[in-house]
Amino acid sequence: MTNAAISATADPSLDAGEPAGEAHSLTSDAWRLLRRRPIFWVSAGLILLFLLMAIAPGLFTNTSPTAAVLKESRATPSTENWFGRDVQGYDIYARTIYGARASIMVGVLATLFTTLLGALLGIVAGFAGGWVDTLISRITDVFFAIPLLLGGILFMSTFQSDVNTSYFVIVMKVVLVLALLGWPSITRLMRSSVLQVKPNDYVQAARALGASPWRIIRQHILPNAMAPVIVVSTINLGVYIAVEATLSYLGIGLTPPAISWGVAISAAQSGLRSAPHMLLFPAMFLSLAVLAFIMLGDAVRDAFDPKTR
Amino acid sequence: MSTISTRRGNRAEAAAAPSKYQPQDGLLLEVDDLFVEFHTDDGVAKAINGVSFDLRQGETLAILGESGSGKSVTAQAIMGILDMPPAKIPAGQVRYCGHDLLTMPEDERRKTRGPEISMIFQDALSSLNPVFPVGWQIAEMFRKHRGLNKSESLDRAVRLMERVQIPAAKERVKAYPHQFSGGMRQRIMIAMAIALDPAVLIADEPTTALDVTVQAQIMSLLEELQQEREMGLILITHDLGVVADVADKIAVMYAGRIVERADVYDIYARPGHPYTRGLLDSIPRLDQKGQTLSAIGGLPPNLTKIPAGCAFNPRCRMADHVCRTDLPPLREVEPGRESACHFAEEVLRG
Numbered sequence: 001m002t003n004a005a006i007s008a009t010a011d012p013s014l015d016a017g018e019p020a021g022e023a024h025s026l027t028s029d030a031w032r033l034l035r036r037r038p039i040f041w042v043s044a045g046l047i048l049l050f051l052l053m054a055i056a057p058g059l060f061t062n063t064s065p066t067a068a069v070l071k072e073s074r075a076t077p078s079t080e081n082w083f084g085r086d087v088q089g090y091d092i093y094a095r096t097i098y099g100a101r102a103s104i105m106v107g108v109l110a111t112l113f114t115t116l117l118g119a120l121l122g123i124v125a126g127f128a129g130g131w132v133d134t135l136i137s138r139i140t141d142v143f144f145a146i147p148l149l150l151g152g153i154l155f156m157s158t159f160q161s162d163v164n165t166s167y168f169v170i171v172m173k174v175v176l177v178l179a180l181l182g183w184p185s186i187t188r189l190m191r192s193s194v195l196q197v198k199p200n201d202y203v204q205a206a207r208a209l210g211a212s213p214w215r216i217i218r219q220h221i222l223p224n225a226m227a228p229v230i231v232v233s234t235i236n237l238g239v240y241i242a243v244e245a246t247l248s249y250l251g252i253g254l255t256p257p258a259i260s261w262g263v264a265i266s267a268a269q270s271g272l273r274s275a276p277h278m279l280l281f282p283a284m285f286l287s288l289a290v291l292a293f294i295m296l297g298d299a300v301r302d303a304f305d306p307k308t309r
Numbered sequence: 310m311s312t313i314s315t316r317r318g319n320r321a322e323a324a325a326a327p328s329k330y331q332p333q334d335g336l337l338l339e340v341d342d343l344f345v346e347f348h349t350d351d352g353v354a355k356a357i358n359g360v361s362f363d364l365r366q367g368e369t370l371a372i373l374g375e376s377g378s379g380k381s382v383t384a385q386a387i388m389g390i391l392d393m394p395p396a397k398i399p400a401g402q403v404r405y406c407g408h409d410l411l412t413m414p415e416d417e418r419r420k421t422r423g424p425e426i427s428m429i430f431q432d433a434l435s436s437l438n439p440v441f442p443v444g445w446q447i448a449e450m451f452r453k454h455r456g457l458n459k460s461e462s463l464d465r466a467v468r469l470m471e472r473v474q475i476p477a478a479k480e481r482v483k484a485y486p487h488q489f490s491g492g493m494r495q496r497i498m499i500a501m502a503i504a505l506d507p508a509v510l511i512a513d514e515p516t517t518a519l520d521v522t523v524q525a526q527i528m529s530l531l532e533e534l535q536q537e538r539e540m541g542l543i544l545i546t547h548d549l550g551v552v553a554d555v556a557d558k559i560a561v562m563y564a565g566r567i568v569e570r571a572d573v574y575d576i577y578a579r580p581g582h583p584y585t586r587g588l589l590d591s592i593p594r595l596d597q598k599g600q601t602l603s604a605i606g607g608l609p610p611n612l613t614k615i616p617a618g619c620a621f622n623p624r625c626r627m628a629d630h631v632c633r634t635d636l637p638p639l640r641e642v643e644p645g646r647e648s649a650c651h652f653a654e655e656v657l658r659g
Contacts, residue, residue, distance in 0.1 A: 029442070201435035207390045208430075209450065209501060210423030219449070223440045304440070 030303040040299040046292035053100035063094040065259055074275040083281040087270060095264055096281050102167075102260035103289065106174050107241040113179035114186055115233045119226075121183070122190025126198065126225075127217060136187070144184040148243060151181045156252040167258055174253050178240050189232055193225035200224075227301050234297020238290030245286060261286045330406040330425055330508070337509050337541040338364040338387070338426075343401030345379070345386050345565075347612075348394060354612040356382045358565040359401075361639075364509060364541040369532075371544045371552035371573070373588070374562035377609050380545045383562075384511045387543075388428050389418055405509070423454055427507035431514040433494035437486035443497045444470070444482025450504040469500045473530060492523035496530065503534055510535070511543045516551055528555050549592060553577065561585050564610050564620035567639055571646040581648035581657050583625045619651070627652055 034040045053060060069089040077084040083092035125136040155177040161170050197203065198221060206220050241261075247253025248262025256263055264282035272279055345357040357379045364370055374380045385391045387403050389410060403410045405425060410418055430436040438446060444466045451462035463482065470478035473496040486494055495515060502510060512531060516524040532555045535542045546552055552559065552573070559576050561569040561584065569582040580586040587605035607624040610616055616623055622632040631651050639649040642657065650656060 201430050201432055202438045204390055205428070205430055205436040205498070205501075206438075208388050208422055208428040210419055210421075210454065210505075212419060215453070219441075220438050224438070 033303045043292045043295035054104040063091045065094040065098040084277045099261045106244040109175045110178035110240040111237040114182035118183040118186025122187040126191040126194025140184045197224045237293040335366040339404040341402040352613040367539045369542040371556035378562040379565040424505040426509040427502040429512040433498040442483040473500045509541045568649045
């Protein structure tokens with residue numbers, strides 16, 4: 001049979017030719033799609049801004065966040081102090097900029113650890129099945145039963161920090177407790193995704209065409225199972241930033257003299273009615289950071305799913 | 310259209326090391342007294358109960374049977390992709406070029422999948438990974454097994470897509486599976502399965518999910534490829550019409566056993582087992598307009614409770630008391646014809 005004969009009988013929709021070019025990998029196709037989404041650029045821009053704040057706060061302000069001008073306590077926003085001053089007379093703009101470091105570090109690191117640990121255990125449990133699955137799932141259940149905030153309070157008050165504890169250690173303690181209590185949800189999600197993908201014919205077909213178990217996981221199971229985990233992880237990132245703020249607010253996360261959005265929100269509760277700007281600016285930055293990560297997660301998820309293209 | 314390459318020619322082009330598996334006297338695959346069971350909560354389902362057959366170079370064997378007759382399980386057992394547990398192979402051998410696949414270390418056996426024995430699945434949509442472009446998936450076979458680089462493997466993928474008659478292959482290599490029609494997807498699946506030039510190709514109901522017109526195209530493509538590459542082809546189907554033009558030999562399966570085996574024309578002309586005759590009678594025929602279509606009464610047996618004697622006896626019009634007690638062995642009833650029926654000679658006389 002000739003090509004022409006086949007073309008004539010083939011589905012007409014097939015002849016709506018795709019633009020010519022090289023075949024792309026999943027990541028490069030996702031990237032091409034992401035580039036065209038404004039929501040990606042907005043969220044990526046915001047995240048980049050927050051990251052820059054975290055790394056080099058000096059770029060944004062010359063004012064020291066620890067320079068207290070007590071006589072201007074609770075000053076309202078002005079051309080001199082854009083965001084006003086808080087109870088201690090600190091410049092709120094400078095405090096908010098410097099506070100990004102703790103929040104972003106906690107959010108990013110906690111998400112990284114929970115996602116890596118959770119996804120790894122979830123894949124192993126889902127793919128191996130049998131007693132391995134049972135063991136991992138039961139351990140997951142045990143950790144899942146501990147409420148995040150309650151576990152956080154318990155952990156932080158057991159391993160208390162004092163004035164001499166370094167800033168980095170306190171941050172890592174918060175990261176550790178979030179990672180310890182956060183991975184079970186990712187494991188459950190990953191396991192169920194893997195179980196959903198595993199019986200698909202293309203996994204069987206890959207086996208029949210000689211793929212090794214490692215390659216089946218990497219090429220077939222992971223790309224098809226990771227979408228929900230990406231979404232939940234990015235949402236979690238926002239949640240972790242919020243939990244850090246909560247712990248700090250309760251006085252057991254980061255504590256003054258450390259600077260974070262949570263600490264600032266906590267400090268703002270005194271005199272909230274007379275000086276609401278003390279709460280407004282750190283809370284606004286917190287919301288904006290959480291929103292940016294969630295938007296990014298949404299855009300990335302869409303980009304990795306070919307059916308939404 | 311790409312140049313037609315022989316099995317040997319294609320291998321040379323792929324720069325593959327000569328295979329350590331060489332057929333002896335054209336004999337590729339021998340399945341010898343194979344048993345497969347599934348251990349379930351409801352008991353042991355005996356899916357395959359002593360199946361034996363050979364496959365030679367360039368030969369097409371059709372395995373025919375209803376759902377649950379064990380034809381797909383046979384294919385999966387040969388490929389080694391049964392999930393064990395629940396499946397178990399208590400006895401039997403599957404020899405490929407003299408090497409027993411069932412006792413081979415898993416790693417070595419895995420290397421036979423693709424370059425030696427390959428498989429096409431029923432539903433090509435779900436058999437292709439939805440998140441990768443089809444060209445990329447075909448090219449992967451060359452990258453991983455042949456060590457070709459990205460652009461070489463992609464070139465080969467395009468040529469293979471042209472070979473399986475996908476129009477505008479060059480433009481479509483980067484399209485995703487869901488952007489193709491069913492027939493085109495099955496062509497891509499075929500391209501992947503033959504990419505490494507296997508000696509044995511197993512097609513498990515390759516046309517069941519397709520339109521009738523497309524079915525014929527796919528079957529003639531398979532036949533063409535099989536002749537061009539001298540592959541041994543095992544065609545698993547429940548559709549007598551599909552295999553008539555393509556198959557050399559037919560093995561009819563019932564309740565995990567081969568009940569009849571013969572050349573394709575002999576079976577159509579003169580079935581040698583009551584079950585085969587029932588199957589043939591249930592095909593609508595143009596010269597019998599207006600008559601009631603005959604069907605085989607009853608249902609295939611529950612595989613956890615296969616009846617004693619001949620498994621077909623509760624549905625058989627000719628069943629005698631010997632059928633309820635003695636299991637009829639598969640025996641040669643005429644030169645080149647085998648049947649597992651106590652009354653095979655009577656059936657053959659019509």
